Amino acid sequence: MIKKIIIFDLDDTLYKEINYLRSAYQEISRKIASEVKVDSEIIYSDMLLMYFDKRNVFASILKKYSINGFSPADLLNIYRGHYPDIKLSPSIKNVLDNLKNSDVELGLITDGRSIQQRNKIKSLGLDLIFKYIIISEEFGTEKPAINNYKFFENLFGKGVYYYVGDNIKKDFVSPNALGWKTICLLDDGNNIHAQDFSISKEYQPKFVIKKISEIQGIID
Numbered sequence: 001m002i003k004k005i006i007i008f009d010l011d012d013t014l015y016k017e018i019n020y021l022r023s024a025y026q027e028i029s030r031k032i033a034s035e036v037k038v039d040s041e042i043i044y045s046d047m048l049l050m051y052f053d054k055r056n057v058f059a060s061i062l063k064k065y066s067i068n069g070f071s072p073a074d075l076l077n078i079y080r081g082h083y084p085d086i087k088l089s090p091s092i093k094n095v096l097d098n099l100k101n102s103d104v105e106l107g108l109i110t111d112g113r114s115i116q117q118r119n120k121i122k123s124l125g126l127d128l129i130f131k132y133i134i135i136s137e138e139f140g141t142e143k144p145a146i147n148n149y150k151f152f153e154n155l156f157g158k159g160v161y162y163y164v165g166d167n168i169k170k171d172f173v174s175p176n177a178l179g180w181k182t183i184c185l186l187d188d189g190n191n192i193h194a195q196d197f198s199i200s201k202e203y204q205p206k207f208v209i210k211k212i213s214e215i216q217g218i219i220d
Contacts, residue, residue: 002159002160003103003105003156003157003158003159003160004103004104004105004159004160004162004219005104005105005106005107005152005156005159005160005161005162006099006104006105006106006107006161006162006163006164006215006219007106007107007108007109007149007152007161007162007163007164007175007180008106008107008108008109008130008163008164008165009108009109009110009163009165009166009167009171010108010109010110010117010120010121010126011110011112011120011166011192012166012167012185012187012191012192012193013164013165013166013185013212014088014092014096014124014126014212015086015087015088015089015092015120015124016190016191017191017192018190018191018192019084019086020084020086020120021051021192022048023082023084023085023086024078024079024082024084025044025047025048025051025057026040026044026085027078027079027082028047028061028075028078028079029041029043029044029047031070031078032061032065032067032070035065035067035069035070036065036066036067038065043061043065046061046064047061056072058072058075058076059072061075062075080113080115080116081115081116081119082119083119083122083123084119084120084123085123086120086123086124087123087124087125088124088125088126091211091212091213092212093125094213095212095213095215095216096126096129097129098216099215100129104219105156105159106129106130106131106132107130107132107133107134107152107155108121108126108130108132108133108134109133109134109143109148109149109163110133110134110135110136111135111136111142111143111170112135112136112137113137114135114137114138117135117137118135121133132152132155134148134151136148139151142170143167143170143171143174144170144171144173144174145174146174146177146178148174149163149174149175149178149180150178153178160181160219161175161178161179161180161181162180162181162182162183162215162218162219163175163180163181163182163183164183164185164212164215165182165183165184165185165205166184166185166186166187166191166193166195167193167195168184168195168196168197168199168203168204168205169193169196169199169203171184171205172184172203172204172205173202173203176202176203176204176206177202181206181207181218182205182206182207183205183206183207183208183209183215183218184205184207184208185209185210185211185212186208186209186210188210
């Protein structure tokens with residue numbers, strides 16, 4: 001039997017990154033509320049409005065409430081360091097559980113700071129599903145660095161490799177070069193980063209799916 005190895009991206013692939021943003025804004029709004037004696041839900045709503053209005057949220061919220069006890073850098077540190085209230089959707093958890101209990105090998109590649117990505121992974125319960133996880137700050141290089149992908153080839157050896165991600169600009173160019181089968185999860189309108197399929201061919205995925213559950217039809 002030919003070995004199958006599926007490597008996943010994290011943000012906007014296994015969960016919606018906007019939910020991490022919402023969690024962080026709630027944490028920040030609670031801290032600001034303790035300074036200005038305004039209900040945290042009001043501050044949270046203000047922050048979301050500023051975000052969707054494409055404003056500098058941290059500078060704008062501090063200015064609106066005349067806050068001197070925090071700087072934008074302080075709020076950014078809270079954003080990156082908080083333990084998020086995020087969960088896998090039942091459908092994605094079901095897919096991952098089924099894959100873990102099959103003959104498929106699994107791995108995860110994610111860009112970002114160690115504490116931020118580790119907190120996401122733990123909150124989502126992915127540390128119980130993925131044994132092998134590459135985080136750019138820990139590994140030393142970010143996608144699309146080819147070594148982030150070759151790590152898994154060196155680990156698992158010969159087989160059919162699949163990569164599942166969402167970011168057209170960096171997710172697929174290196175696994176394409178390695179001969180992997182690349183799969184893009186389409187933006188449902190909630191992604192942090194927009195998808196641009198007009199990019200050159202080497203950056204394009206081989207397959208496009210609307211739901212993670214469609215992976216099974218590709219790997220079978």
